[in-house]
Amino acid sequence: MAGDDGFPLAPDGYRPILTSFALAAAGWVGVGWADGTLGWVAMVWAIVFTFFGLFFTNFFRDPQRTPPGAAAHLVSPADGKILIAEGGVDESRFLGETAAQISIFMSPLDVHVNRAPVDGEVEAVHYNPGKYFAAFSEKASLDNEQNAIVMRAEEGRRIVFIQIAGFLARRIVCRVAAGDRCARGDRVGMIKLGSRVDIFVPGAFKMNVKPGDRVTAGETVLGELR
Numbered sequence: 743m744a745g746d747d748g749f750p751l752a753p754d755g756y757r758p759i760l761t762s763f764a765l766a767a768a769g770w771v772g773v774g775w776a777d778g779t780l781g782w783v784a785m786v787w788a789i790v791f792t793f794f795g796l797f798f799t800n801f802f803r804d805p806q807r808t809p810p811g812a813a814a815h816l817v818s819p820a821d822g823k824i825l826i827a828e829g830g831v832d833e834s835r836f837l838g839e840t841a842a843q844i845s846i847f848m849s850p851l852d853v854h855v856n857r858a859p860v861d862g863e864v865e866a867v868h869y870n871p872g873k874y875f876a877a878f879s880e881k882a883s884l885d886n887e888q889n890a891i892v893m894r895a896e897e898g899r900r901i902v903f904i905q906i907a908g909f910l911a912r913r914i915v916c917r918v919a920a921g922d923r924c925a926r927g928d929r930v931g932m933i934k935l936g937s938r939v940d941i942f943v944p945g946a947f948k949m950n951v952k953p954g955d956r957v958t959a960g961e962t963v964l965g966e967l968r
Contacts, residue, residue, distance in 0.1 A: 752855055752932055754915055755802025762795035801935070804855050807960030809927040813896055814967045816947075817926050818957040819859045819903045820939040822848040827951050833942040836868065836890050836902040841942040842949055844964055846957060848939065854932045856905060857960040858924035859941060860967075862895040866920050889914045891930060899967060903941040905933050927960035943967070 751759070769788025776784050809817045826845035833841040848854055868890040887907035894900050905914045916931040918924065933939075946968030951957060957964065 750804055750806075751799070752802045752804045754932060754934070755798055758798045759795055759802065762791050762798055766791035766795055801850065801854065803853055804929075805853065807857065807927050807958070809925075809960055811963055813861050813926070815926075815963045816859045816901075816941075816943065816965050816967060817857070818846065818959050818962040818964050819856050819930075819941060820846045820848055820957070821852040821854070821959045822846040822939075822957060824951050824953050824955045824957060825938070826940075827949055827953055827955075829947075829949070831942065833902065833944070836866075836892050837900055837942060837944055839944045841901075841944040842947045842965070843940060843942050844949070844951065845938060845940045848933065848937045850935055853959065854934065854937065855929055855959065856903075856931050856933065856939060858893065858918075858926060858928045858930050859903060859964070860893060860895040860901060861925050862893045862923070864891060864918045864920055864922045864924060865894050865900065866890075866892040867916060867918065868892070869914070869916070887914060889916045889931070891916070891918060893924065895967065897967060899943075899945055901941065901943050903939060905931060906938040906940060907933060 766788050769784050769791060772784030773781060773788055824844065825847050826843055829842045830840050831843040833839065870888050889905040890902055892900060892902045905916065907914055913934045918930045924930065947965050948968060949965040951964050
């Protein structure tokens with residue numbers, strides 16, 4: 743499955759990509775037209791915006807993902823590196839109980855489209871404008887701009903995964919609302935530039951990942967609901 747419109751880029755990327763390449767094209771035209779100092783300025787302009795066009799094209803890519811395993815296998819909601827993978831964490835903000843926590847750091851080079859980790863229904867969405875600490879900082883999980891998506895899995899368990907903006911990110915995109923039904927691997931939104939996703943799973947859960955592991959949204963099995 744490509745992007746929401748059938749193209750392998752997230753729709754949010756069209757504007758910055760097209761704008762960057764249009765400005766780059768204007769610069770390259772200027773290189774051929776101008777000389778001297780003005781020609782050098784045009785060349786720098788063209789190179790800078792060509793770089794931005796290529797960067798945004800890479801950043802907003804949205805490759806096909808096919809979830810493996812069965813419904814009890816919880817898949818990663820994000821691409822990136824595991825920062826935290828531990829049990830017995832107090833999650834009183836949205837679930838009101840202890841839970842296993844898995845935190846995933848997404849660098850600017852990772853795919854930033856977020857996906858549903860389980861089959862189920864979106865029970866609630868909570869947005870908090872917050873601050874902009876570095877995404878790998880522990881302060882980010884409480885203080886940064888974030889969007890929490892609470893889902894009730896098909897087997898009845900409530901889980902929450904939280905889109906957290908990083909130091910560079912300035913906008914969280916969420917495309918689901920309370921009452922929506924999602925299948926594992928369905929797109930639910932994205933975070934622009936560096937960011938983090940935390941997921942909390944209460945109850946019996948066999949964790950399959952550890953800090954330092956690389957994971958892929960919609961494909962890596964983080965663990966099994968028991």
